[in-house]
Amino acid sequence: MNLMKWKTSAAAVTLALLLAGCQSDDTEPQEDAAPQTEQADENTGQPAQEESSENDASQDPHSMHSSSGEVPEGLKEAENPKFPVDSTAMMHADHMPGMNGVEATISGAFETTAYSVTYTPTDGGEPVKDHKWVIHEELENPGEAPLEPGTEVTLAADHMPGMNGATATIDSAEQTTVYMVDFVPSDSDEEVKNHKWVTEDELSEE
Incomplete structure (x- = not known):
């Protein structure tokens, strides 16, 4: 057991x-x-x-160049612009990719002084050189136009992130008609609405 x-x-x-x-x-x-x-x-x-x-x-460069179409206070509409509102023209500018050589529809025409400027964005981005265009009415307390190259100004425009409130230096000045335009870039199917700004010498008849 x-x-x-x-x-x-x-x-x-x-x-x-x-x-x-x-x-x-x-x-x-x-x-x-x-x-x-x-x-x-x-x-x-x-x-x-x-x-x-x-x-x-959200960072599509084309969408960043669209705007609401609002214009600064005091900006005067052009009385007899070469390219009237709702007409079309060919663009010869390279402010952004896909812009040069495409058809644009004019959505606004104004008499002012246009500046190319160099500035450092307020959001910490790299310095932007020879940005075209900022108009006289988009500067804070600018005084009489036109401003001389080398003048330091404060931007009151929001064409790009970090632009509004940035300190800028005037590179060049041009008294001209500036246009707000709608167009479809050659490298995109997304329409850019109310792009600010194109000068008269950057447009031609089709």
Whole structure:
């Protein structure tokens, strides 16, 4: 009887060890699976890609050059512009990609002084050189027009991020008719609305 009890006890111990081994084999892969899943998420970075896509869309250079069409207070409409409102003209300017050589529809024509300026954006961006164009009415307390090249001014325009409130230096001045235009860039299907500004010598009849 003692021998039988010993065999039974030994069998029970062996069975217990086997069961413990099976549980260990079953649980170890499960513990490994969690880090693998987390690693896959880190590698795919799907949330980051979605956020990046949204940011890319919001920073489309074409959309940044569209505007509401509002003009500064005191800006005078041109009485007899060469290119009347709602007429079309060919553009010969490269203020932004896809602009040169495309047809534009005139949405506004105004008499003013247009300046090319160099400035450092208020949002920490790189300095912008020879930006065309900012008009006299888009400067803070500018005094009499035209301002001389080298004059330091404060911008009150929002054509680009970080532009409004930035300190700028006048590069050149041109008393002219400036136009606000609608056009479809040659490198995009998205229409730019009320782009500010194109000068008269940057337009030609079709």
